[in-house]
Amino acid sequence: MTVRERFQYDLNKLTEMLLELGRLTEQAHESAMTALLDQDIDKALVVIENDNRIDKLEEEINDFAILLIAKQAPVAVDLRRIIVALKMATDIERMADHAVNIAKSTIRIGTDKLIKPLEDLPRMHSQSLEMLRESLRAYSEEDLLLAKKISELDDKVDELYGEITKELLSMMPKHPEAIAQITQLAFVARYIERTADHATNIAENIFYLVKGQHYDLNA
Numbered sequence: 001m002t003v004r005e006r007f008q009y010d011l012n013k014l015t016e017m018l019l020e021l022g023r024l025t026e027q028a029h030e031s032a033m034t035a036l037l038d039q040d041i042d043k044a045l046v047v048i049e050n051d052n053r054i055d056k057l058e059e060e061i062n063d064f065a066i067l068l069i070a071k072q073a074p075v076a077v078d079l080r081r082i083i084v085a086l087k088m089a090t091d092i093e094r095m096a097d098h099a100v101n102i103a104k105s106t107i108r109i110g111t112d113k114l115i116k117p118l119e120d121l122p123r124m125h126s127q128s129l130e131m132l133r134e135s136l137r138a139y140s141e142e143d144l145l146l147a148k149k150i151s152e153l154d155d156k157v158d159e160l161y162g163e164i165t166k167e168l169l170s171m172m173p174k175h176p177e178a179i180a181q182i183t184q185l186a187f188v189a190r191y192i193e194r195t196a197d198h199a200t201n202i203a204e205n206i207f208y209l210v211k212g213q214h215y216d217l218n219a
Helices: 003-038 041-072 076-109 120-141 144-171 176-211
Strands: none
Touching: 003 041, 003 076, 003 120, 041 076, 076 120, 076 176, 120 144, 120 176, 144 176
């Protein structure tokens, strides 16, 4: 194996590690939302416990990327690929943190009867996870059209977030006994919205990877 072939092998390994980080994060989010909908405290606790695995993998990605820079002294697009991988790992890990936050809100809500049917939150959550999946695919395929689509999905998530927050705030005066629960549901909406923002960050970094320039897709 030549030096270049070995470097390409390592770059591919870095991509595989990122995709695995994304897969674990998606699983964490799916479990967290299921726990919320079912008011399943045990499942929420598992989400929190499993976050250590995600944190460890992010650290491994960071260490591996830094080692590649030190050993190979890459330039141009190869260097951008490693820098983008580092930034993506941070965004994906923070998405996983938001899954943990949803799980913690689930525990705080407990088994009290929900103030309203949870329909909009799962819909918003589903769109944010689609953004995560598509951002990973856009990265692996260096697909700028798909990266642009992610920013458009973010607009839909933001719109839903505004509607959900407005509805929850309007319920507080009518249901003072449920203010703690309503507050936690508002937090969940915020965690989902932030998850979508991190997916948009990844999309912007894909533009940087391919074009070598920074773009604000929310402008």
